[in-house]
């Protein structure tokens with residue numbers, strides 16, 4: 001049996017689990033991720049939709065649409081939880097800060113580095129893409 005990776009929001013009202021393997025993980029520096037997270041990047045791990053299960057708090061999840069990928073968050077505490085095409089879509093972009101367990105996967109690259117904040121200095125050696133991940 002595979003180990004399930006648990007995740008939750010800050011207030012604990014929303015809980016989910018994801019079953020590895022994850023597809024990929026990355027840091028996104030785009031303006032939307034910056035504004036939504038309130039920090040330099042949104043670090044996310046993608047998993048196939050059938051490997052992601054919401055356990056509690058569906059009624060607490062609000063989806064902000066705007067342009068591009070959605071931002072789904074807890075209305076009670078504001079935690080950023082998932083993105084991509086939530087609640088539809090073949091993949092779920094899960095916010096790594098929401099994980100309660102070690103998901104195993106590590107961030108592999110940076111996206112939208114052309115949009116990063118002036119104070120955001122990238123100090124690791126991971127590949128950097130000016131815009132979106134080229135495979136998508």
Ligand SMILES: [Zn+2]
Nearest residue numbers: 009011074077
């Ligand atoms: Zn919450």
Ligand SMILES: [Zn+2]
Nearest residue numbers: 028029030033
């Ligand atoms: Zn982004």
